[in-house]
Amino acid sequence: MEIPFEPGTLPAKKSKRGSKTNAAGYLGAESFQECHADKYDTFIHTAHHQTSRLASLQEITGPLNGERSQMRTLHPEIRFEMLERDDTAFQRVSFFDWQFEVPMQLIMGSSKMAETYLYWHGEKLFQLNCTYLTEPDAWINSPGYLDGDAAYARPIISGCLDCHSTYVELKKEPNLYATESLILGISCERCHGPGQQHVDYHRANPNEKKSEYMVVPSKLSREREMDVCGQCHMGNKAPKAAGAFQFRPGDRIEEHYELLEDHDESANSVHASNQIGRLALSACFQESEMACVQCHNPHKNERGMTEVFSQRCLKCHQENQCGMHEKLGPKLRENCIDCHMPKRATDKLRVETSVGQIFPPLRDHHIRVDQKATENYLNSN
Template sequence: MTVDPVCQNTEGLDRHSLDVPGPASPVRVVLASSVAVVALAVSWLVYSAKPSRPLSAADRAGRLLTVDRPFPVEGRFAGDPYVGPKVCAECHPGEAALHSRSGHALTLWPAGRRLVSRRLDGTTIADPESPGVSWSYRYRDGHLYIERRAPNQVEECIADYAFGSGRHATTFVSVIDAEIPAILEHRLTFFAQEGTLALTPGQDVRPPPPRLTPNGHVPPPPVARKCFDCHSTQLSAGGHQRIDEAMMIPNVSCERCHGPGRAHVAAARQADSNAQLALPLGPGRWTSAELVRFCGECHRHPDGPRPARIRRGDTMLARFQPIGLSLSRCYGRSEGRLSCVTCHDPHARPSSNRAEYDTICLNCHGGRDGSLELPPNPLLPRVVCSVSPRDRCVDCHMPRVAVDPGQHVRFSDHWIRIHRSEEPSP
């Protein structure tokens, strides 16, 4: 049985192809045969009956150059300014060791390579919302197959990618057409804490997002591209609009933040004391505003959603730490002394020991009565907490908030403030 990269009818029922509007001329792709898709999609899709070209497992492996194989030592092409994620470890073992265990380093994988795909083998569960619909997961020959079984229809997809380091959530994505690009973000996501499959955040909202199909969400091309862009170091070598699976450097590696490193490595190897070793992003050179904005390229920054949409009670805000932090008086009034790296080592997983953050708060909020040991910072107004002057700062001022209707995902609210009881409690 050949199976498309995208959900394919496995029981000989009618199939439909559909046009996905994109910047290039519309390309026909088979997406699904569901009647529900037809009903949902009439407004924006044109249906025809052109069959798709099945993609073999070998084709599939061939297109995943740097995702599934070591980065070529000589570069991906002549003059490649990137050296890939492994080379930096040779001279910066500390950063590399921390980074290799962080979410940044593990956030985009071929689905078949994830342990969770093997764990899901043999799982069958009922759809959380649609009666009579069930989902089955099979792991075969290094691929994860996801089957949707409805009363009159069975469809099966190969999951191409697994998004998320897996600490909180793993979302499967199939590439429908890398040129447009069009992707299917699968309907069910695996949540590590509960060890269960549930609706993918964003697909569980009311009203449902446009372009929702029974198999999952098909985001518009710019969103599909951004989805890969935020989870990778370089999406495409040629500045293409497509998802360039042969050239893509997956995961947020050293060179995503510091910039391409080939010239830096060459200079360091020459051991010339005058060698130019500075990289675009180095320690201490960026202002806190620049850093917050930089992290916000992916974690979202204040120029993202319109200010009118920012409300105190909006729990979604907690997901966007740079926006939250920017709204804080700590940030606004500390004259450039507070940024993401004040509290986080950008190479490491954030500490989950919430007491560790007290020290950082007390650097600026130490007591005036001399009973607190930390040296006061003479440059800052010292505003002390009247409720709890020494500890548990983040429990009250940066509480954890559930941001999705399913309550699967919790974030620490980075809008550091006094939480009044009349606000909707998180």
């Protein structure tokens, strides 16, 4: 059991995005703004960039102070309240007439679905009790916390940061971090490789137009290209003995990760879907050279742009290949997605709340003819 939070202990200094250089050569996304403004300016609106950040009052989505900032639990005497004071947000737990407050220092989750909050305790990171869930817009017990418990002692393991941040230097003892080295957000470098050498080289050789020391995933073999996304999008897996943050674009995923679940079915982990495994079951994938970037622009937030995604289907397909072509006419090309890649909830993607379990639905990347989804689509349009 980890040491619980001791009120009065000062947390370590806040880390910035891309603050310092580190042995691994990661810089953070800001370092690429100067030369790649076209990519950077749109990239900062992506879920990748926003998935971890400092918990300033502007960034916290969950309601603070007032009626909606309360969270009741099954235990009638344990209550939580989220509040702000002097520009800082806290979670306050009350137990009978005793209470204490824990500061919210970092946010994990872009708030597309949820935000959970972390605080430093020396060189350890802990998750706070209350998580904000975007749908249904409420405070819930953080996944893994028992309802009616107020432990405040759930350590953030390195695997968590491996998928939700760019880099942090690991200390010898497990789950201790060199706090100042933490680079928040998933930067360019998790897909392109650490940037230090690239930046140093091009500063020293300003007339060199050919990019050096930078991997472009789509120029790798399809397997290695998929492995870049597979660092975080293939469901449940754990870093091997050498630890988190060892993978570099171009490496094989198995060199650095142990797969923890059977990957035939969707093999979702606690909260992440397995897009790699699901897509691989599709005829589209098996009978073409498709990878993730055939549909996703990694430098732009295109969430909800169904027609844009549908145009990408039509790069390989004709409208008249689809059996619904005559029935739907020109409407067909607005939305191939809801019929062929419906959102699905599975019991492996489960969040416990004081008002019951919630199953956030995610897109099924097994692309196929789906009669049930077709019925749903026709009924609601």
